[in-house]
Amino acid sequence: MTEWENLLEIQKFDLELDEIHAKMARENDRTKKFSSEVRKESDLLAQQEEMLKKINLRKRKLETELNEVNDKIRVSEMKLKNPGMSPNVYMSLSKEIETLKGKIPALENSLLEDMEKVEKLEKYIETGKKVSEGRKKQLEDIKNKVSVALTGLKKDEDLVRTQRNQLSFTSKGYGYEVYEKLRLERKGRVIFDIDKPSCPSCGLKLPGGVVSTMMGSGAFESCPNCGMFLHWTGIADGIV
Numbered sequence: 001m002t003e004w005e006n007l008l009e010i011q012k013f014d015l016e017l018d019e020i021h022a023k024m025a026r027e028n029d030r031t032k033k034f035s036s037e038v039r040k041e042s043d044l045l046a047q048q049e050e051m052l053k054k055i056n057l058r059k060r061k062l063e064t065e066l067n068e069v070n071d072k073i074r075v076s077e078m079k080l081k082n083p084g085m086s087p088n089v090y091m092s093l094s095k096e097i098e099t100l101k102g103k104i105p106a107l108e109n110s111l112l113e114d115m116e117k118v119e120k121l122e123k124y125i126e127t128g129k130k131v132s133e134g135r136k137k138q139l140e141d142i143k144n145k146v147s148v149a150l151t152g153l154k155k156d157e158d159l160v161r162t163q164r165n166q167l168s169f170t171s172k173g174y175g176y177e178v179y180e181k182l183r184l185e186r187k188g189r190v191i192f193d194i195d196k197p198s199c200p201s202c203g204l205k206l207p208g209g210v211v212s213t214m215m216g217s218g219a220f221e222s223c224p225n226c227g228m229f230l231h232w233t234g235i236a237d238g239i240v
């Protein structure tokens, strides 16, 4: 193999490695995305449980308050039955009872509203917990599948990397240096096959001198504009 043929092989391995790394990234993304969804769902559930606690607390306070008002009314009504009460005291007691009774509808309404909220939230949380259990199991499944896939991809990677490294031992010339530098800077494909005098990477129409140098020699030339390696695969004696 010539130095240039070697480089083409090395690029083939490097592009395979790129593909493997992209697959690994996609696998890792799958777990990340699903984990973040599951976390959001359980955060939401925790918020609702917190809200349920607050409403239950408020509901108990309302119940206590309502009991207290009813107790006060009962006591005052008992007092009203006392004989020998002065008309003034009677009047003020009656007024107090009136005021207390006026408070009851609002308290009862709030209590009813909270009872409905509690009922809804309890149902919601119950369903949410069931869904959350399922989602967590699903996440475990995905994690296992991703782990299996990553192990397989790692094996592929090791194999391709070994082959690539073996090949690179025999490629220590100028071309290899340029290739490695290009790969570091640009990623992906850095050697382009051409059979027309233009650069597929940047679109530059190539000067005739560049093409004629490549013809016959099999050597790569750097694009004068973007620096990518160009490999002539067109007819060898064509006039450009």
Ligand SMILES: [Zn+2]
Binding pocket: 199, 200, 201, 202, 203, 204, 223, 224, 225, 226, 227, 228
């Ligand atoms: Zn170019």
